[in-house]
Amino acid sequence: VVNVAANGFPLEQGGWLPSVDVKVEAWGEGARNPVVLVCHALTGNAHVARHHESDAPGWWEFLVGAGRPLDPRRVRIFATNALGGCAGSTGPASADARGVAWGERFPTITVGDMVRAEALALDQLGVDRVDLVVGGSLGGMRALEWASAYPDRVGVVGGLGVSAGLSAMALGMNHVQLEAVRWALAHRDGEVGVGWARMVAMLTYRSPAHLDRRFGRARQPDGHTFQVASYLTHQGEKLKSRFDPVSYLRLAEAMGEYRLHAAGARPIRAKVRLLALENDWLFPPEDVRRTVAELGAAGVDARWSDLRTEVGHDAFLIEAPDLVVWFGALVDEALAAGRSDGPGTGRKGDALWN
Ligand code: COA
DSSP: OEEOOTTOEEOTTSOEESOOEEOEEEEOOOTTSOEEEEEOOTTOOSOOSOSSTTSOOOTTGGGBSTTSSBOTTTOEEEEEOOTTOSSSSSOTTSBOTTSOBOGGGSOOOOHHHHHHHHHHHHHHTTOOOEEEEEEETHHHHHHHHHHHHOTTTEEEEEEESOOSSOOHHHHHHHHHHHHHHHHHHHTTOHHHHHHHHHHHHHHHHSOHHHHHHHTTTOBOTTSSSBHHHHHHHHHHHHHHTTOOHHHHHHHHHHHHHOOOOTTOSSOOOSEEEEEEETTOSSSOHHHHHHHHHHHHHTTOOEEEEEEOOSSOGGGGGSOOHHHHHHHHHHHHHHHHHHHHOSTTOOHHHHTTOO
16 A cells, blocks of 8 residues: 555545555566556456465456466556545545544545546556556546546556446436435445445446346246346345445546546547447447547547457456457557557557457
């Protein structure tokens, strides 16, 4: 855990935090190896993969390890818990200056604040240049924000299931989740709200075809409960037990507010590579392509690929051969770009991008 704000941390929306800790996990030794920063999604954490055999598995375990796209022998991998989260970094469940948990007094934060906190953490670890920043969903927003906020520090951005900002449908689904958590907090049972929000969210992470094939109208052995209902309840219960309600609010609010401005004050210099997930209705492939077009119009070297999948949004978290191949090409391109700092070196991956 790195303290990044000895003298306070001002926030984009106003206000400030007196102190900010950022939880960092790292893999790989070679001090001169290229650097990859992995950004987690809404309810993720810094534990991307095991550090040793008996360690708990991480959420991108299948991408990290010898012979895998993120090979600690080739790259140094860093992952942080986002500011506002509840897995080691400062967030609503942390203590304020008086030692009392922030709770709902925790201020509004933005994706920009999250990125600035993790950039400060990398500074303290002596990491200046990041060859690849990668993440899905909210993690993809963080990756895009890195390119926009730190044009001179980032080589390649990889975003999976992410676009420049949530669509009206996605904002609506986000609103329902926020209202559920707020209502539950007002009734002093925030965890219940997290469970409801997760059930709605899980539906946005899966396609109708996937749910139909998996559950259809089948029921549990009790002969009454629909299997899809039991599945959602299970996912809701699981998150309830590990996620702080106010963290859910602050992170989901930040996700809703985020909008990448392709032609911002400082031009984006990183190459941007987005993976559109088939059947994703949270970040539909059309939105991903539109974001690439916006970036291209602003002079950014931006390209997209499609991942064929029935799952929908969650496909970026589920092991699949095509996902591993895309990721391998992404890392190869970032390493080639880091070596030459010029265009056209990522030949192995070229066939995969549009
Ligand atoms: N009734 C009750 N539980 C059921 C069930 C049913 N009919 N069918 C499956 N389950 C349970 C399984 O027992 C298993 O439980 P466990 O996780 O406690 O072991 C769980 O559902 C499996 O979930 P499933 O969705 O089938 O796994 P997956 O391999 O398809 O996906 C994850 C794995 C990690 C992607 C997914 O579980 C998940 O957590 N998704 C949300 C992650 C997220 O935050 N995504 C987007 C961020 S913006």
